[in-house]
Amino acid sequence: MKLYYATTSPYSRKVRIVARECLVSDDIEEVLVNPFEDDARLLAANPAGLVPTLMMDNNTPLIDSPVICHYLISLSKNKTLLPDDNEQYWQVRQLEAQADAILDQALGVVMEKRRETKWQSPIVLARKYEKLERCLSRLPEYTDTPATTLTLGDIAIGCALSYLEFRIPDLNWRAQRPDLDKWQKSLNPRLSFQETRPGD
Ligand SMILES: N[C@@H](CCC(=O)N[C@@H](CS)C(=O)NCC(=O)O)C(=O)O
Known part of the structure:
Protein backbone atom coordinates (compact mmCIF):
# COMPACT_ATOMS: atom_id res chain seq x y z
CA MET A 1 0.00 0.00 0.00
CA LYS A 2 1.02 3.60 -0.52
CA LEU A 3 -0.01 6.44 1.76
CA TYR A 4 0.18 10.00 0.45
CA TYR A 5 0.60 12.26 3.45
CA ALA A 6 1.92 15.59 4.68
CA THR A 7 3.82 15.97 7.95
CA THR A 8 1.74 18.95 9.07
CA SER A 9 -1.60 17.35 8.21
CA PRO A 10 -3.38 16.19 11.38
CA TYR A 11 -5.66 13.90 9.35
CA SER A 12 -2.57 12.24 7.90
CA ARG A 13 -1.06 11.96 11.34
CA LYS A 14 -4.13 10.15 12.63
CA VAL A 15 -3.82 7.56 9.87
CA ARG A 16 -0.07 7.16 10.39
CA ILE A 17 -0.54 6.63 14.13
CA VAL A 18 -3.31 4.09 13.54
CA ALA A 19 -1.07 2.23 11.06
CA ARG A 20 1.68 2.02 13.69
CA GLU A 21 -0.62 1.12 16.58
CA CYS A 22 -2.23 -1.71 14.63
CA LEU A 23 1.11 -2.92 13.29
CA VAL A 24 0.39 -2.56 9.58
CA SER A 25 2.86 0.28 8.95
CA ASP A 26 5.47 -2.12 7.52
CA ASP A 27 3.03 -2.82 4.68
CA ILE A 28 2.70 0.87 3.83
CA GLU A 29 5.06 3.02 1.82
CA GLU A 30 4.61 6.57 3.11
CA VAL A 31 4.89 9.12 0.30
CA LEU A 32 5.39 12.72 1.39
CA VAL A 33 3.51 15.20 -0.79
CA ASN A 34 2.50 18.84 -0.59
CA PRO A 35 -1.27 18.85 -1.22
CA PHE A 36 -1.15 22.58 -1.97
CA GLU A 37 1.15 22.03 -4.95
CA ASP A 38 -1.20 19.75 -6.90
CA ASP A 39 1.19 16.80 -6.90
CA ALA A 40 0.28 14.68 -9.96
CA ARG A 41 0.58 11.40 -8.02
CA LEU A 42 -1.89 12.64 -5.41
CA LEU A 43 -4.33 14.02 -7.97
CA ALA A 44 -4.26 10.73 -9.87
CA ALA A 45 -5.33 8.94 -6.69
CA ASN A 46 -7.65 11.59 -5.28
CA PRO A 47 -9.20 14.21 -7.56
CA ALA A 48 -9.85 16.44 -4.54
CA GLY A 49 -6.09 16.51 -3.94
CA LEU A 50 -6.36 15.94 -0.20
CA VAL A 51 -4.09 14.08 2.17
CA PRO A 52 -4.24 11.49 3.50
CA THR A 53 -4.96 9.26 0.51
CA LEU A 54 -4.23 5.55 0.56
CA MET A 55 -3.53 3.41 -2.50
CA MET A 56 -4.52 -0.12 -1.62
CA ASP A 57 -2.55 -3.11 -2.89
CA ASN A 58 -5.09 -3.60 -5.68
CA ASN A 59 -4.25 -0.05 -6.83
CA THR A 60 -7.61 1.36 -5.78
CA PRO A 61 -7.59 4.56 -3.76
CA LEU A 62 -9.20 5.14 -0.38
CA ILE A 63 -9.80 8.74 0.65
CA ASP A 64 -10.85 10.47 3.89
CA SER A 65 -9.01 9.72 7.11
CA PRO A 66 -11.89 7.94 8.93
CA VAL A 67 -12.34 5.57 5.99
CA ILE A 68 -8.61 4.89 5.80
CA CYS A 69 -8.31 4.37 9.57
CA HIS A 70 -11.18 1.89 9.54
CA TYR A 71 -9.68 0.04 6.60
CA LEU A 72 -6.29 -0.28 8.33
CA ILE A 73 -7.93 -1.48 11.54
CA SER A 74 -9.87 -4.06 9.51
CA LEU A 75 -6.54 -5.45 8.29
CA SER A 76 -5.18 -5.86 11.80
CA LYS A 77 -5.99 -8.04 14.77
CA ASN A 78 -6.10 -5.06 17.10
CA LYS A 79 -9.47 -5.14 18.86
CA THR A 80 -8.71 -2.24 21.19
CA LEU A 81 -8.70 0.61 18.68
CA LEU A 82 -12.27 -0.10 17.60
CA PRO A 83 -14.09 -2.37 20.06
CA ASP A 84 -16.60 -4.99 18.87
CA ASP A 85 -19.09 -4.18 21.60
N1 LIG B 1 -11.93 14.98 5.65
C1 LIG B 1 -10.59 14.81 5.15
C2 LIG B 1 -9.83 16.14 5.26
C3 LIG B 1 -8.46 16.08 4.59
C4 LIG B 1 -7.85 17.48 4.43
O1 LIG B 1 -8.55 18.51 4.45
N2 LIG B 1 -6.52 17.51 4.24
C5 LIG B 1 -5.84 18.78 4.04
C6 LIG B 1 -4.51 18.80 4.79
S1 LIG B 1 -4.72 18.84 6.52
C7 LIG B 1 -5.47 18.94 2.58
O2 LIG B 1 -5.06 17.98 1.96
N3 LIG B 1 -5.60 20.16 2.02
C8 LIG B 1 -5.22 20.45 0.69
C9 LIG B 1 -6.16 21.37 -0.02
O3 LIG B 1 -7.13 21.85 0.61
O4 LIG B 1 -5.94 21.62 -1.20
C10 LIG B 1 -9.90 13.69 5.94
O5 LIG B 1 -10.35 13.40 7.07
O6 LIG B 1 -8.97 13.06 5.42
Whole structure:
Protein backbone atom coordinates (compact mmCIF):
# COMPACT_ATOMS: atom_id res chain seq x y z
CA MET A 1 0.00 0.00 0.00
CA LYS A 2 1.02 3.60 -0.52
CA LEU A 3 -0.01 6.44 1.76
CA TYR A 4 0.18 10.00 0.45
CA TYR A 5 0.60 12.26 3.45
CA ALA A 6 1.92 15.59 4.68
CA THR A 7 3.82 15.97 7.95
CA THR A 8 1.74 18.95 9.07
CA SER A 9 -1.60 17.35 8.21
CA PRO A 10 -3.38 16.19 11.38
CA TYR A 11 -5.66 13.90 9.35
CA SER A 12 -2.57 12.24 7.90
CA ARG A 13 -1.06 11.96 11.34
CA LYS A 14 -4.13 10.15 12.63
CA VAL A 15 -3.82 7.56 9.87
CA ARG A 16 -0.07 7.16 10.39
CA ILE A 17 -0.54 6.63 14.13
CA VAL A 18 -3.31 4.09 13.54
CA ALA A 19 -1.07 2.23 11.06
CA ARG A 20 1.68 2.02 13.69
CA GLU A 21 -0.62 1.12 16.58
CA CYS A 22 -2.23 -1.71 14.63
CA LEU A 23 1.11 -2.92 13.29
CA VAL A 24 0.39 -2.56 9.58
CA SER A 25 2.86 0.28 8.95
CA ASP A 26 5.47 -2.12 7.52
CA ASP A 27 3.03 -2.82 4.68
CA ILE A 28 2.70 0.87 3.83
CA GLU A 29 5.06 3.02 1.82
CA GLU A 30 4.61 6.57 3.11
CA VAL A 31 4.89 9.12 0.30
CA LEU A 32 5.39 12.72 1.39
CA VAL A 33 3.51 15.20 -0.79
CA ASN A 34 2.50 18.84 -0.59
CA PRO A 35 -1.27 18.85 -1.22
CA PHE A 36 -1.15 22.58 -1.97
CA GLU A 37 1.15 22.03 -4.95
CA ASP A 38 -1.20 19.75 -6.90
CA ASP A 39 1.19 16.80 -6.90
CA ALA A 40 0.28 14.68 -9.96
CA ARG A 41 0.58 11.40 -8.02
CA LEU A 42 -1.89 12.64 -5.41
CA LEU A 43 -4.33 14.02 -7.97
CA ALA A 44 -4.26 10.73 -9.87
CA ALA A 45 -5.33 8.94 -6.69
CA ASN A 46 -7.65 11.59 -5.28
CA PRO A 47 -9.20 14.21 -7.56
CA ALA A 48 -9.85 16.44 -4.54
CA GLY A 49 -6.09 16.51 -3.94
CA LEU A 50 -6.36 15.94 -0.20
CA VAL A 51 -4.09 14.08 2.17
CA PRO A 52 -4.24 11.49 3.50
CA THR A 53 -4.96 9.26 0.51
CA LEU A 54 -4.23 5.55 0.56
CA MET A 55 -3.53 3.41 -2.50
CA MET A 56 -4.52 -0.12 -1.62
CA ASP A 57 -2.55 -3.11 -2.89
CA ASN A 58 -5.09 -3.60 -5.68
CA ASN A 59 -4.25 -0.05 -6.83
CA THR A 60 -7.61 1.36 -5.78
CA PRO A 61 -7.59 4.56 -3.76
CA LEU A 62 -9.20 5.14 -0.38
CA ILE A 63 -9.80 8.74 0.65
CA ASP A 64 -10.85 10.47 3.89
CA SER A 65 -9.01 9.72 7.11
CA PRO A 66 -11.89 7.94 8.93
CA VAL A 67 -12.34 5.57 5.99
CA ILE A 68 -8.61 4.89 5.80
CA CYS A 69 -8.31 4.37 9.57
CA HIS A 70 -11.18 1.89 9.54
CA TYR A 71 -9.68 0.04 6.60
CA LEU A 72 -6.29 -0.28 8.33
CA ILE A 73 -7.93 -1.48 11.54
CA SER A 74 -9.87 -4.06 9.51
CA LEU A 75 -6.54 -5.45 8.29
CA SER A 76 -5.18 -5.86 11.80
CA LYS A 77 -5.99 -8.04 14.77
CA ASN A 78 -6.10 -5.06 17.10
CA LYS A 79 -9.47 -5.14 18.86
CA THR A 80 -8.71 -2.24 21.19
CA LEU A 81 -8.70 0.61 18.68
CA LEU A 82 -12.27 -0.10 17.60
CA PRO A 83 -14.09 -2.37 20.06
CA ASP A 84 -16.60 -4.99 18.87
CA ASP A 85 -19.09 -4.18 21.60
CA ASN A 86 -21.86 -2.11 19.99
CA GLU A 87 -22.09 0.60 22.67
CA GLN A 88 -18.33 1.02 22.95
CA TYR A 89 -17.96 1.00 19.16
CA TRP A 90 -20.31 3.98 18.77
CA GLN A 91 -18.69 5.81 21.67
CA VAL A 92 -15.35 5.52 19.90
CA ARG A 93 -16.85 6.60 16.57
CA GLN A 94 -18.46 9.59 18.25
CA LEU A 95 -15.15 10.64 19.80
CA GLU A 96 -13.48 10.23 16.43
CA ALA A 97 -16.14 12.49 14.87
CA GLN A 98 -15.76 15.07 17.66
CA ALA A 99 -12.02 15.17 16.99
CA ASP A 100 -12.58 15.56 13.25
CA ALA A 101 -15.03 18.40 13.92
CA ILE A 102 -12.30 20.16 15.92
CA LEU A 103 -9.83 19.59 13.11
CA ASP A 104 -12.22 20.94 10.48
CA GLN A 105 -12.69 24.17 12.47
CA ALA A 106 -8.98 24.43 13.25
CA LEU A 107 -8.05 24.00 9.59
CA GLY A 108 -10.59 26.72 8.75
CA VAL A 109 -8.81 29.08 11.16
CA VAL A 110 -5.41 28.22 9.69
CA MET A 111 -6.63 28.80 6.13
CA GLU A 112 -8.34 32.08 7.01
CA LYS A 113 -5.17 33.32 8.71
CA ARG A 114 -3.15 32.44 5.62
CA ARG A 115 -5.09 34.99 3.59
CA GLU A 116 -3.69 38.48 3.35
CA THR A 117 -4.72 40.36 6.50
CA LYS A 118 -6.97 42.71 4.54
CA TRP A 119 -9.00 39.74 3.22
CA GLN A 120 -9.34 37.97 6.57
CA SER A 121 -12.78 38.04 8.17
CA PRO A 122 -12.77 38.72 11.92
CA ILE A 123 -16.36 37.40 12.00
CA VAL A 124 -15.43 34.08 10.41
CA LEU A 125 -12.42 33.74 12.71
CA ALA A 126 -14.41 34.62 15.84
CA ARG A 127 -17.08 32.03 14.96
CA LYS A 128 -14.48 29.35 14.43
CA TYR A 129 -12.74 30.17 17.72
CA GLU A 130 -16.12 29.98 19.49
CA LYS A 131 -16.79 26.60 17.93
CA LEU A 132 -13.38 25.36 18.99
CA GLU A 133 -13.90 26.55 22.57
CA ARG A 134 -17.32 24.87 22.66
CA CYS A 135 -16.03 21.62 21.18
CA LEU A 136 -13.17 21.49 23.70
CA SER A 137 -15.47 22.16 26.63
CA ARG A 138 -17.78 19.30 25.54
CA LEU A 139 -15.09 16.65 25.27
CA PRO A 140 -15.44 13.96 27.90
CA GLU A 141 -13.55 14.26 31.18
CA TYR A 142 -10.18 12.58 30.98
CA THR A 143 -9.63 11.36 34.49
CA ASP A 144 -7.41 8.35 33.63
CA THR A 145 -4.22 8.24 31.65
CA PRO A 146 -4.73 6.14 28.49
CA ALA A 147 -2.26 3.39 29.38
CA THR A 148 -3.01 0.28 27.32
CA THR A 149 -6.55 0.97 26.21
CA LEU A 150 -5.95 3.49 23.44
CA THR A 151 -8.86 3.68 21.00
CA LEU A 152 -9.25 5.27 17.58
CA GLY A 153 -11.21 8.05 19.31
CA ASP A 154 -8.30 8.70 21.68
CA ILE A 155 -5.85 8.84 18.79
CA ALA A 156 -8.09 11.28 16.93
CA ILE A 157 -8.46 13.53 19.99
CA GLY A 158 -4.72 13.35 20.66
CA CYS A 159 -3.98 14.46 17.09
CA ALA A 160 -6.56 17.25 17.22
CA LEU A 161 -5.18 18.64 20.48
CA SER A 162 -1.61 18.62 19.32
CA TYR A 163 -2.63 20.28 16.04
CA LEU A 164 -4.32 23.06 18.03
CA GLU A 165 -1.13 23.61 19.97
CA PHE A 166 0.96 23.50 16.79
CA ARG A 167 -1.12 25.86 14.65
CA ILE A 168 -3.36 27.85 17.01
CA PRO A 169 -1.27 28.28 20.20
CA ASP A 170 -3.25 31.40 21.22
CA LEU A 171 -6.26 29.15 21.90
CA ASN A 172 -4.26 27.93 24.90
CA TRP A 173 -6.44 24.87 25.50
CA ARG A 174 -4.10 23.44 28.14
CA ALA A 175 -4.98 26.25 30.55
CA GLN A 176 -8.74 25.57 30.16
CA ARG A 177 -8.61 21.79 30.44
CA PRO A 178 -5.92 20.54 32.86
CA ASP A 179 -7.35 17.00 32.61
CA LEU A 180 -6.89 17.01 28.84
CA ASP A 181 -3.45 18.54 29.25
CA LYS A 182 -2.31 15.69 31.49
CA TRP A 183 -3.93 13.04 29.33
CA GLN A 184 -2.51 14.40 26.08
CA LYS A 185 1.00 14.60 27.56
CA SER A 186 0.75 10.94 28.48
CA LEU A 187 0.33 10.08 24.77
CA ASN A 188 3.51 11.81 23.65
CA PRO A 189 5.99 9.10 24.71
CA ARG A 190 4.31 6.52 22.46
CA LEU A 191 6.50 5.68 19.48
CA SER A 192 3.57 6.18 17.09
CA PHE A 193 3.13 9.75 18.32
CA GLN A 194 6.88 10.46 18.41
CA GLU A 195 7.45 9.24 14.86
CA THR A 196 4.64 11.40 13.47
CA ARG A 197 5.22 14.68 15.27
CA PRO A 198 4.09 17.58 13.04
CA GLY A 199 6.83 19.71 11.54
CA ASP A 200 7.09 22.18 8.70
N1 LIG B 1 -11.93 14.98 5.65
C1 LIG B 1 -10.59 14.81 5.15
C2 LIG B 1 -9.83 16.14 5.26
C3 LIG B 1 -8.46 16.08 4.59
C4 LIG B 1 -7.85 17.48 4.43
O1 LIG B 1 -8.55 18.51 4.45
N2 LIG B 1 -6.52 17.51 4.24
C5 LIG B 1 -5.84 18.78 4.04
C6 LIG B 1 -4.51 18.80 4.79
S1 LIG B 1 -4.72 18.84 6.52
C7 LIG B 1 -5.47 18.94 2.58
O2 LIG B 1 -5.06 17.98 1.96
N3 LIG B 1 -5.60 20.16 2.02
C8 LIG B 1 -5.22 20.45 0.69
C9 LIG B 1 -6.16 21.37 -0.02
O3 LIG B 1 -7.13 21.85 0.61
O4 LIG B 1 -5.94 21.62 -1.20
C10 LIG B 1 -9.90 13.69 5.94
O5 LIG B 1 -10.35 13.40 7.07
O6 LIG B 1 -8.97 13.06 5.42
